[in-house]
Amino acid sequence: MIGYSPGRLFGIRPNAMSAPVHPDCQHPRLPAEWEAQAALMLTWPHASGDWGEHLAAAEACFERLAAAAARYQPVLIVCPDSRTSARVRNRLRSAGVSPQRMIFTEAPSNDVWARDHGPITVRRAGGRAQLLDFRFNGWGERYPADEDDRLTRRLTEEGVIGGESYRRIEWILEGGSIDSDGAGTLLTTTRCLLNPNRNTDTGREEVEAQLRARLGIRRVLWLESGWLCGDDTDGHVDMLARFVDRRTIAHAVCEDPDDPHYAPLRALREELQAARTRNGDPYRLVELPLPAPIHDEDGNRLPATYANFVFVNGAVLVPVYDDPADAIACARLAQACPGRDIVRVPAQDLIRQGGSVHCATMQLPAGVIIDGLATGAEATRRVHEA
Incomplete structure (x- = not known):
């Protein structure tokens, strides 16, 4: 099937918020990712991470990703040290990236997955952007995450992003575990958000109360099916199903009955067909x-997975894997996203560590203050140890 399919009811009732909050200027709103962005954040790979002998290939993948995004908007690049910043800056310039589209800063990090350690931005009264810094515990304490958990605070304390709009939230939430339609509806999975390896308050009502208070969510579409081999995030929704607009959801499917993904992704499709x-x-x-x-x-x-695509201003960055299915996925996303360029980003080397292009990025919506953008000049800042 190419393009859209209408949903039909399978008797599976998507769970809604138990106490809807009426939208007003006092409540936060979690923007959709297709809304206007100030920049895209990347945390650069380094030798202290898990890349080993694949570090050079990972950096080449990040260079392609940064160059693709910089065609459409500025890119904030967090490097581990000044030598890396200088080298990456020169390589991107050689690739034709405008210096006015690059903002460099330096800060320690454990890994590259900015989607999960970067700030989650909401809009407050008058459309003001507020950066929320949720706790990050390495996907249920699977991996070291102390530096990643401190990264957003360091960036704001040094004036790289945010400033007075920053707020620390002592509750664990990863950007890859949620997807917003920008109008109060959230897609997520029970396997991740209700997992006791994240928070102690793992009851559905308790989690929904946090999402309502922190993000202004009024309705949650809980997905109970779907998983991918090799995913060590407990089922991040950004690997499975994503809003394309407020009426459209793109999702992973498997048509091979002999593939272990066939049954769980078929069940996921049935859940989405039942959603309203x-x-x-x-x-x-x-x-x-x-x-x-x-x-x-x-x-x-x-x-x-192709569900790990990224919205930027005027385009969709789609991970590709040198596979015949690349063209099918890109064609379907092009049909679903009229008016946007579809840009292929080779992700074979990125997926080695279990993530793809959406996992490696975090959007900073329009209105987020970013040092260096006011003048359009290339900025380099060093974020010191706290």
């Missing part, structure tokens, strides 16, 4: 096929 918009209409669904299986050196299957 705020007006009670079925969502239009865009099916994104999985690429052929990709494995690491030890034979473990990796979670390659």
Whole structure:
């Protein structure tokens, strides 16, 4: 199937917020990712991370990702040290990236996944942007995350982003675990948000209360099905299903009955077919096929998916894997996102560590103050140890 499919009711009722909050200027609003952005944030790979002998390939992938995004908007690049900043700056300039589209800063980090350690931005009264710094514990304490958990605070304390709009939230939430339609509806998975390895208050009502208070969410579409081999995030929704607009959801599908993903992704599709918009209409669904299986050196299957695409101003950056399904996924996203360029970003080397282009980025919506953008000049800042 190419393009949209109308949802139909399978008797699966999506769970809504138990106490809807009426929208007004006093409540936060979590923007949709297709809304205007000030910049896209990247945290650069480094030798202290898990890339090992694949570090050079990972950096090349990040260079392609940064160059693709910089065609449409500024890119904030967080490097581990000044030598890396200088080298990356020169390589991007050589690739034709305008210096006015690059903002460099330096800060320690554990890993590259800015989607989960970067700020989650909401809008407050008058449309004011507020940066929320949720706790990050390395996906349930699987991996070291102390530097990543401090990264957003360091960037704001040094004036790189945010300033007075910053707020620390002592509750664990990863950007890859949620997806917003910008109008109060959230897509997420029970496997991640209700997992006791994140927060102690893991009851559905308690989690919904946090989402309502912190993000202004009035309706949650809880997904109970769907997983990908090699995903160590407990089922981040950004690997499975994403809003394309307020009436459309793109999601991963598997049509091979012999593939272990076949049954769980079929169940996911049925959940999405049963879901309804705020007006009670079925969502239009865009099916994104999985690429052929990709494995690491030890034979473990990796979670390659096209659902991990990224919105930037005027375009969609789509991870591709040198697979025939690349063209199918890009064509379907082009149909679903009229007026936007579809830009392919090779992600074979990125998926080695279990993530793709959405995992490696965090949007900073329009209105977020970013040092260096006011004058359009290239900025370099050093964020010192706290």
